[in-house]
Amino acid sequence: xxxxxxxxxxxxxxxxxxxxxxxxxxxxxxxxxxxxxxxxxxxxxxxxxxxxxxxxxxxxxxxxxxxxxxxxxxxxxxxxxxxxxxxxxxxxxxxxxxxxxxxxxxxxxxxxxxxxxxxxxxxxxxxxxxxxxxxxxxxxxxxxxxxxxxxxxxxxxxxxxxxxxxxxxxxxxxxxxxxxxxxxxxxxxxxxxxxxxxxxxxxxx
Amino acid sequence: xxxxxxxxxxxxxxxxxxxxxxxxxxxxxxxxxxxxxxxxxxxxxxxxxxxxxxxxxxxxxxxxxxxxxxxxxxxxxxxxxxxxxxxxxxxxxxxxxxxxxxxxxxxxxxxxxxxxxxxxxxxxxxxxxxxxxxxxxxxxxxxxxxxxxxxxxxxxxxxxxxxxxxxxxxxxxxxxxxxxxxxxxxxxxxxxxxxxxxxxxxxxxxxxxxxxxxxxxxxxxxxxxxxxxxxxxxxxxxxxxxxxxxxxxxxxxxxxxxxxxxxxxxxxxxxxxxxxxxxxxxxxxxxxxxxxxxxxxxxxxxxxxxxxxxxxxxxxxxxxxxxxxxxxxxxxxxxxxxxxxxxxxxxxxxxxxxxxxxxxxxxxxxxxxxxxxxxxxxxxxxxxxxxxxxxxxxxxxxxxxxxxxxxxxxxxxxxxxxxxxxxxxxxxxxxxxxxxxxxxxxxxxxxxxxxxxxxxxxxxxxxxxxxxxxxxxxxxxxxxxxxxxxxxxxxxxxxxxxxxxxxxxxxxx
Numbered sequence: 001x002x003x004x005x006x007x008x009x010x011x012x013x014x015x016x017x018x019x020x021x022x023x024x025x026x027x028x029x030x031x032x033x034x035x036x037x038x039x040x041x042x043x044x045x046x047x048x049x050x051x052x053x054x055x056x057x058x059x060x061x062x063x064x065x066x067x068x069x070x071x072x073x074x075x076x077x078x079x080x081x082x083x084x085x086x087x088x089x090x091x092x093x094x095x096x097x098x099x100x101x102x103x104x105x106x107x108x109x110x111x112x113x114x115x116x117x118x119x120x121x122x123x124x125x126x127x128x129x130x131x132x133x134x135x136x137x138x139x140x141x142x143x144x145x146x147x148x149x150x151x152x153x154x155x156x157x158x159x160x161x162x163x164x165x166x167x168x169x170x171x172x173x174x175x176x177x178x179x180x181x182x183x184x185x186x187x188x189x190x191x192x193x194x195x196x197x198x199x200x201x202x203x204x205x
Numbered sequence: 206x207x208x209x210x211x212x213x214x215x216x217x218x219x220x221x222x223x224x225x226x227x228x229x230x231x232x233x234x235x236x237x238x239x240x241x242x243x244x245x246x247x248x249x250x251x252x253x254x255x256x257x258x259x260x261x262x263x264x265x266x267x268x269x270x271x272x273x274x275x276x277x278x279x280x281x282x283x284x285x286x287x288x289x290x291x292x293x294x295x296x297x298x299x300x301x302x303x304x305x306x307x308x309x310x311x312x313x314x315x316x317x318x319x320x321x322x323x324x325x326x327x328x329x330x331x332x333x334x335x336x337x338x339x340x341x342x343x344x345x346x347x348x349x350x351x352x353x354x355x356x357x358x359x360x361x362x363x364x365x366x367x368x369x370x371x372x373x374x375x376x377x378x379x380x381x382x383x384x385x386x387x388x389x390x391x392x393x394x395x396x397x398x399x400x401x402x403x404x405x406x407x408x409x410x411x412x413x414x415x416x417x418x419x420x421x422x423x424x425x426x427x428x429x430x431x432x433x434x435x436x437x438x439x440x441x442x443x444x445x446x447x448x449x450x451x452x453x454x455x456x457x458x459x460x461x462x463x464x465x466x467x468x469x470x471x472x473x474x475x476x477x478x479x480x481x482x483x484x485x486x487x488x489x490x491x492x493x494x495x496x497x498x499x500x501x502x503x504x505x506x507x508x509x510x511x512x513x514x515x516x517x518x519x520x521x522x523x524x525x526x527x528x529x530x531x532x533x534x535x536x537x538x539x540x541x542x543x544x545x546x547x548x549x550x551x552x553x554x555x556x557x558x559x560x561x562x563x564x565x566x567x568x569x570x571x572x573x574x575x576x577x578x579x580x581x582x583x584x585x586x587x588x589x590x591x592x593x594x595x596x597x598x599x600x601x602x603x604x605x606x607x608x609x610x611x612x613x614x615x616x617x618x619x620x621x622x623x624x625x626x627x628x629x630x631x632x633x634x635x636x637x638x639x640x641x642x643x644x645x646x647x648x649x650x651x652x653x654x655x656x657x658x659x660x661x662x663x664x665x666x667x668x669x670x671x672x673x674x675x676x677x678x679x680x681x682x683x684x685x686x687x688x689x690x691x692x693x694x695x696x697x698x699x700x701x702x703x704x705x706x707x708x709x710x711x712x713x714x
Contacts, residue, residue: 013701017714053333055485055494057700069333075326079229080222088222091215092334120229136330 003064004029004175005050005144010059012045019045021198022059027144027175030190032166034183036203037195043179044072044148046195050177051146065143065175072148072179074133078122082113082132085121086139093140100139107135111161127153134162145169147178163188212340219336219344223320227348233319241308241360248304249367252297259299259422261452262431263444263459264290291426294451298368299422302376305360306383306446307416310439313353313384314408317391320345321478322404325396329482338483342475345392353384368450375449382463383442387412389470390438396478415439422447438466495564498700503554506571510578514619517582521618526591529621533668534661539595541602543662544609546655550625553632553656560636560645564699565689570635572685572706577627577678584621591617595664606663613665623670627678629656634682 005027012020019042027033037043048054050061051069076085086107090100108114111131116124121132130153137145151162167188169176186192192203227233321328332338357380361373370376391408398404416439418424425434434440441463448456489497561567594610597603633653637646657675660666692709693702701713 013713016704016711051333052484053329057494058491058698069330071326071330073326075330077222077226077324077327079226084222084225088219089331089334091218092331092336094335136334 003027005063005065005177006061007046007050008060010046010049010061011057012042012049012054013057018198020049020056023195023198023200025050025193025200027177029143029173029175030170031175032170032189033175033177034186034189034192035177035179035195035200036181036183036192039181041195042198043195046200047146047148047177047179063144066140067144067146068137068140068142070134070137070145070147070150072152074121074129076121076129076132076136079120081118081120082108082124083117085132085136089136089139095140103139103141107138110165111135111158127155127158130154131158138165143174145174145176147176149179149181151180212337215336216340216343216347219331219341220347223344224348224351226324227316227320227352230319233316236315237312237356238359240312241305241356241363244304244308245301245363245367248297248300252300254295254297256293257296257299257423258291258293258426260426260431261290261292261422261444261448262425262435262440263448263456264452264454292452294422294447296423299447299451301364301367302446302450303421303443304417305364306380306420306439306442307412309353309356309360309380309384310387310416310442311408311412312356313349313388314391314394314412315405316352317349317388318395318398318404318408320348321392321395322398322401325481329484332482333484338479341482342479345478346471346475349385349388349392353381353388356384357381364450370450371453372449372455375455376446378460379442379445379449379463382445382460382467383416383439385467386438386442386463386470387416389467389474392474393470393477396474396481412439416443420444435462438470441466492562495699496558499561499564499567500558502571502703503558506574507554510574513578513582514624517585518614518619521585521589522614522616524586524589524618526589526617528592529590529667529669530592531668534592537661537668539664540662541597541600541606543655543659544602544606546652547609547625547659547663547665548605549652550629550656550659553629557632557636560649561639563639565693565702566635566639568693568699568703568706569682569686569689570631571703572689573631573635573678573682574628576685577631577681578624580681581619581622581624581627581677585619588621589618590620590667590670592620592667609663609665620666621670622674622677623660623666624674625660625666626657626671626674627681629653630675630678631682634679 003026005025007023007025010020010023010025011018023042023046025046035043035046045054047069048071049056050063051067052061052063053069053071077088080088083104086104087100090104093100095103108117111134113128113131113135116128121129124132130150134147134150137147151159154162163185166176166178170190183189183192193200194203195201328341331341357377360380361370361377364370390411394404394407394411398407415437419428419434419437420439420443422443425431428434441459444456444459445463448454448459557567557570597607597610630653633649636649640646657671661668661671689702689706692706697705705711705713
């Protein structure tokens, strides 16, 4: 099966620090991939480059489907409500109003955000904010999903909801790439990579 | 048509959401209404109602309409007919207006800062998700304009019980332009400041020093350097508000100046914030990426060079100068038309971005420019050269040349060797043989000849400045090349090579 997401010989440097040194990667439909690594190893940089949020010094990146990107930092507006965020980002994704509403309702229910739908972000707990952060990236039902520490701050129920979503996404033919410090259920993943010395090393599944 | 409509709708929707996001910040709303009232309250409680003499700088500027029609009819260019801008005004009412402008500027700056700070990641994500960067930018500008208009109108309204402006529109224009200028500065601070506290510190400092202190007409009247005060961003707002409130004059010059400040800061804020939220183009080729990188390097290098050159020139101009004018200089005529190739020198580095393909050469050129300038600076301060300039006519070339003369150091500095010529030779040396067509090389050679003779023919340099500048530039290029090849290893990328050439003691991690 051909790759839906590919990075080839990616190099990235910040000042004197070389973060990525010829990293290559392929993601296929129906794959759940984890990228692990120590703090500061360049995981988030790699994901940002894959998402197109950051430039690269050398190399190539290609994505053949719609993409959803959930950044590590909660990139949300502090005084907009959960609902308003979904409405605003639905416009960014150019979703028709009925599709946007249906998708928003589905995500609100799946991640148990319903009770907070009219709360502004500033008033939400860290975990709930993170759920909104995640929901925004899934609103348009993308074929490729890039998640940077998506379940940081989740309680057990939220984590289970996330795992259920990930299984479903995999079955639905999505390519899900996530970054984590720790993978608890490694059998769920099709591939696990370690980012060491600016290069990805496959751990196998 | 549909695309434009959709884009406009998205922009409006984004503006509505951004306004909602900002308006829910209680402290922002509170400040919006409390600060102007508080400033006015403090003035009313502490300032005496007595007449003071102030100087309204805007009334003695070119473009200020401060004469009777009869005076203008006599001689429109006779400056002795102008007044000196001094007026006797009520201190309390004057303070109310002046501090009203300060309040608008401070609040606009603070609110605009809040419009971007802590929202930068969300804005960038919005663009990544599908909004166009310009739609987000336009939405921010729309919100800013609404806020500033609101602030200017509110301030004018609450002043009314004490000050009924003679020209309400001019007062509102001043407050609006000042608010817009400071709003854009707030956007800029919000774009670059990492933490909220440092951003707010900058805003308080900036507004306090400029509009809260130096623009006070009472202070202005006794200032030793009114030129500095006039050059600050709050000058236009304060002057327009005071002139509009108390006089019937129409200071066009300061209106234009305030407009330019607002336009300039708006453009800067949009460029800075736009570059922050615009994702890199994924389809950029390797060469386009490198060209973009070197365009940024060039921008920084240009800025640093300008600051250093100005600093050395201003220092050297204060030293004792010598005149090295030779018989050749006296024999050579002034040819004003050569001002155009002379000006072309400033665009040469930009041209090099299009021509150069081996970026290691570009690195060598940047190093060579550093070597040439630093060594030349030593000569500029040990042997400052000055010479008499010819009188100029009224043609277009002569007017441009007059601007060059006016911008130059007085009585003279930074002449021997001519950096104009030395840097031209360095840049052409870097470009030489890089283009696939020989025609480009021929064109460069012709341009170099023009660039070399132009400084002498427009009397910006003496023959000796140019004669020394040519080997100076080539020598610097040769020395920089030796150094670069010694420091930078084979196979090193050009961007890495540039970093290593400037700091060879450091190693990449």
